[in-house]
Amino acid sequence: MKNLYQPATAAEVQARLQTLRPDSARQWGTMNPAQAVAHCAASMETAVGDTLPGRVLIGRIIGWLIKPLVLGNEEPMRRNTPTSPEMRVADERDLERERQRLARLIDRFATGGPSACTTHPHSFFGRLTPQEWAVLMYKHLDHHLRQFGA
Template sequence: MKNLFDPALLKDIKQRIGRLDPDSERQWGQMPVTQMLSHCTAGLQMAMGVINPRRAPFPGNIIGPLIKPMVFGNDKPMRRNSPSVPELFSEISTASEFDRERNELTETVERFASMGESCCSQHPHPFFGQLKPHQWAILMYKHLDHHLSQFGV
């Protein structure tokens, strides 16, 4: 399973982040590139326990654990326009904040990968419920891959 603890995949993700620029255009979805960077950083912060969103309401809290084996049992990418946790969205970041947001994401990706399993949250994922460290690493790789693909990198 592809995951963010894999050094080769970490290197690839960081290179892809580096290929983004303030004019990168999305191929689907609503977020501009700077907001996407902030959103991805927040996702990693959730995986590290810095952000602890509340559990999804019914029926998400029932559906999430049921589809968890399908999400974590293969390398299939996330679907376009997949739902997300509201707490992972910030105010729309402006293009002038691009460099700061890109640097923060790169640093957070590096911190997550270098700290390994010890940095992973014990707080349940809002949709999937309790995750083991390797599941957080799989989900963070899929999340980053999804959004980087969204912007063509």
């Protein structure tokens, strides 16, 4: 299963990230490319432990049930998968600035390996192993890159 601890997978994501343009056509959702990249960077900040969001109620109730459905296979995340309100980006962002921020975070996570991964619970899924974080971060990045055809 692809994950961000695999050097080739991290390089693939970085290359795809570079293909995004401010006018890349959105295939689903409401965010533009800069907002989606900022959203992905915020998620990566959680994965490396820079931010420590609280658990959401619905995640406490069903997160444990959905976790194996999302992380236990090669299937990409579905279009319009919901996100927690605190991770939504609605203001205008600069794509190049957000791209650089996300690229640094991907490198930090990928090269840091499991020891650089947070031990804080995910806001929806709860406790994740470093390997689960690596799979989830790949799937999340892939989801938003596919959103714009990258």
